[in-house]
Amino acid sequence: MKTHHFYYLTLTLILLGGGLLVTLFISETIFAKDLAENTERIIVDPDLTAGGGQRDSFQASHYADTTAYLKGIDISKYQKDIDWSGLSDKITFIICKATEGRTLMDSEFDSNWKNIEKAGRYRGAYHFYRSNDDPEVQAxxxxxxxxxxxxxxxxxxxxIESGSLVGAVNKTKLTADLLSFLQTVExxxxxxxxxxxxxxxxSQYLNREEFASYPLWVAEYTSKSEPTIPYFWSAKGGWSFWQRSASYDLSSVDGEVDFDIFNGNMEALKNFISSTSEEDQ
Known part of the structure; x- marks a missing residue:
């Protein structure tokens, strides 16, 4: 659920002095953040690695405290080997990839969807949007x-992210298509x-007030205590979920996994789920 673009800037200065020609090269790498500015690996809670997980070399103390939030992960086919029985009880929710475009189902979805429920965790499913496919068919x-x-x-x-965009994209059409997708799913x-x-x-593609009526799961890898919130959401309660790392070490999962937090406690999570239901709107 992440992509990064790299741009390189080279500045050459020619200084003449004392008969000497000096050329100075200044290089800067700009990470255009599709997701975040900080991609360093983190362990937020040592208890989450109980059972033999490898602790990271990066100090968790460099990151803002997240103990007040509920913790979770998001997974896809790339996390094939999960020890569901050994999953830390600090993991409250798990969101797994279900589909992409109009025909691609994640090969691990059925297994993940059932196992999350068996493990007694709150579960969610996500769809990776493709701009060249019909929105209602995708929904x-x-x-x-x-x-x-x-x-x-x-x-x-x-x-929806930069990897979702295929070919030339008309923003007006994309906006209409995304709203159609959301309305159909609802x-x-x-x-x-x-x-x-x-x-x-x-800020480029979802800069309309209609989108802010939908809860936001924001992706940003940063040491800040709060993620950067798009303009329209900032006026409507901010973020609901926050993906804080794409390289989280969890002893029960083979390889790195995305780390997420929910903006509240257990009571708030239950209220959040209830508030998204049609009968409560």
């Missing part, structure tokens, strides 16, 4: 793959869906 495919949501399931998630699932993106992308 219907997403819902038919996930199926009816349970009372404790998180709202379905639209994952109608089918009975829950207002959530949007996963980052402030950099959202």
């Amino acid at each position: 219907e495919f997403f819902y038919s793959t996930v199926g009816e949501l349970g009372a404790n399931d998180l709202p379905m998630v639209l994952d 109608k089918l699932s009975g829950k207002k869906p959530m949007i996963y993106s980052n402030s950099y992308f959202a």
Whole structure:
């Protein structure tokens, strides 16, 4: 759920003095953040690695305290080997990839979706949007793959980022298509869906007030105590979920995994799920 672009700037200065020619090269790498500015690996809570997980060399104390928030992870086919029985009880929720475009289902979705429920965690599913596919067809495919949501399931998630854009993109058409996707998912699932993106992308493509009526799962890897919030969401309560790291070491998961937090405690999470249901709107 992440992409990074790299740009290089070279500045050459020629100084003449004392008959000497001096050339100075200044190079700067600019990380245009599709997701974040800080991609260093973190361990937020030592208890989450109980069971033999390898501690990171980067000090957790460099990061803002997250103990007040509920913790979770998001997964896809790239995390094949998960020790569900050894999953830390500090992990409250897990969001897994379900679909992409109009035909691609994540190969591990069925297994992940069932195992999350068996493990007693709150679960959610996300769809990676493709701008060259029909939005309503994508929404219907997403819902038919996930199926009816349970009372404790998180709202379905639209994952929209730079990797979603295929070819030349007309912003007006993209806006209309994304709203069509969201409205179709809400109608089918009975829950207002959530949007996963980052402030950099959202400021370009989601800069309309209608999008801020949907809960925000924001991606930003930073040591700050709060993520950067797109303009329209900042006026409507800010973020609901925050993806803080894409390289999290968890002993029960083979390889690195995305680390997320929910903006509140358990009571707030239950209220959040309830508030996205049609009958409560």
